[in-house]
Amino acid sequence: MRFNLxxxxxxxxxxxxTTLAGIGLIGLLSIKIVENSAVYWKIGEAGKVIKTIRSxxxxxxxxxxxxxxxxxxxxxxxxxxxxxxRLTAPSGGxxxxxxxxxxxxxxxVPYPDLSVRRIGAGWFQGPGRLLLVSSAFDGTGSxxxxxxxxxxRADMARVRKFLLFYALLDSAIIIIFGxxxxxxxxxxxxxxxxVAATRIAGGKLGERADVAVDNEVGSLASSFNVMAExxxxxxxxxxxxNLELVNAQEELLRSSTLxxxxxxxxxxxxxxxxxxxxxxxxxxxxxxxxQDKGDEQEIIERASKEVSRIDLIVREFLEIARPSKRxxxxxxxxxxxxxxVSTVGLHRDFTGVExxxxxxxxxxxxxxxxxxxxQVFMNLLINAAQSMADNNAVKTVLIxxxxxxxxxxxxxxxxxxxxxxxxxxxxxxxxVVIRFTDNGSGVAERDAAKIFDPFxxxxxxxxxxxxxxxxxxxxxxxxxxxxSIESGEGIGxxxxxxxxxxx
Numbered sequence: 306m307r308f309n310l311x312x313x314x315x316x317x318x319x320x321x322x323t324t325l326a327g328i329g330l331i332g333l334l335s336i337k338i339v340e341n342s343a344v345y346w347k348i349g350e351a352g353k354v355i356k357t358i359r360s361x362x363x364x365x366x367x368x369x370x371x372x373x374x375x376x377x378x379x380x381x382x383x384x385x386x387x388x389x390x391r392l393t394a395p396s397g398g399x400x401x402x403x404x405x406x407x408x409x410x411x412x413x414v415p416y417p418d419l420s421v422r423r424i425g426a427g428w429f430q431g432p433g434r435l436l437l438v439s440s441a442f443d444g445t446g447s448x449x450x451x452x453x454x455x456x457x458r459a460d461m462a463r464v465r466k467f468l469l470f471y472a473l474l475d476s477a478i479i480i481i482f483g484x485x486x487x488x489x490x491x492x493x494x495x496x497x498x499x500v501a502a503t504r505i506a507g508g509k510l511g512e513r514a515d516v517a518v519d520n521e522v523g524s525l526a527s528s529f530n531v532m533a534e535x536x537x538x539x540x541x542x543x544x545x546x547n548l549e550l551v552n553a554q555e556e557l558l559r560s561s562t563l564x565x566x567x568x569x570x571x572x573x574x575x576x577x578x579x580x581x582x583x584x585x586x587x588x589x590x591x592x593x594x595x596q597d598k599g600d601e602q603e604i605i606e607r608a609s610k611e612v613s614r615i616d617l618i619v620r621e622f623l624e625i626a627r628p629s630k631r632x633x634x635x636x637x638x639x640x641x642x643x644x645x646v647s648t649v650g651l652h653r654d655f656t657g658v659e660x661x662x663x664x665x666x667x668x669x670x671x672x673x674x675x676x677x678x679x680q681v682f683m684n685l686l687i688n689a690a691q692s693m694a695d696n697n698a699v700k701t702v703l704i705x706x707x708x709x710x711x712x713x714x715x716x717x718x719x720x721x722x723x724x725x726x727x728x729x730x731x732x733x734x735x736x737v738v739i740r741f742t743d744n745g746s747g748v749a750e751r752d753a754a755k756i757f758d759p760f761x762x763x764x765x766x767x768x769x770x771x772x773x774x775x776x777x778x779x780x781x782x783x784x785x786x787x788x789s790i791e792s793g794e795g796i797g798x799x800x801x802x803x804x805x806x807x808x
Contacts, residue, residue: 312492320483320490324476332468339464340432343457344423346363351452354385355419358392358448368783370394375401382450390450395443406435406449423454432457460545495520498529507607510537541747577619581610587611633784635670635807636678638737654690663705671737671804681780684743684773685800692745692798701705703742708806711736736786742799756790 389404426433
């Protein structure tokens, strides 16, 4: 399990560990120094005992050391608190002995004129249990005895307790003051920086970090406040620019709307102007009176047809935004094309235009309203004828039909989160494709991208409202198809109409 410690906890833990380690090392060294001092003091006392023994047994008689001298030596040993000792003559005989000396070699302690070994000692084991002291006696003889270190061990136990208490007290003082100054100089200012940054991120751009410390954190806070001021200025500047852009966009939208309304009004006026002028002429004739009732009836019928034409134009304009989908029925596109070509041939714009038909045999029928499809074909043919108006060469429109497989058929019944089948959501479907190719002036690339936009036209003023292609595309899309253009300036155009096959 991982614990995410904050900077306060991490620095506090570092202070605690460093303090305890330092005081612990100092305490351990102090204890070892005191232990060694006490041991050397013990060794010094043992040296005094040896000197006393030597003085007592300094001048033996011809018969050897006297009993009184040896008895006094034993008293000296007991008086010094020695329980285990052995006095050996130069001849190798044991003069005096009590207890048993340890066989453990122990740790050698360097000391002048004496051989001293410390038994049971170690770095973490205290001063040891006892000292084994030995010295030469009367040439080749020896004095050997042990010195107990029990009193030193007891004193060291008390010293260790005192040092432990001192270490804990000193650590507590260092930790308390360390954490206090750490919080005041680092943690507190950093918290203020964090709070200020959070509020600025929340949108309070006027927020600043109130940090009054004279260190690196204070410098960081000053830099942070400078950055926040610049950020506030930049954001306010961006807001002003954004407001200006929004106002400019609204103004542009209003201008575009007014321009669209103007073009719509011009289109309506252009479309309605001719039949309205004819009605006005018929009414003028009727106002003068006619002798022949048959002529009068004919003029009334013609005026009625022009009024019906005006009504039809108004209805078509009402369907621009969203063409109504009339009930569809299987329609033979080839037949509609032939009829439309026959009808449009009488139009004044088709004077001198040659129409070529390349119709595929056995073309499947398409599901669409026949009148709507005829309207689309009429618009495309008239558009092709008008694009060739200034063409001095042979004016030709090639119309071809075919059947093609294309992606974009009906969507499968699937849930929104289901993965696509074979990498796509739609299946290939059979489409009827009708192409209208002319050798007119063509359309520039920049204009081809918006040729189907409402009210867009490349024709001269009064020759088009820019609605024919838009209405045609809307009709075809309503019945699941599409219209596209391939063109280039000066090389003619090809309009392609696709409609789902009815089979």
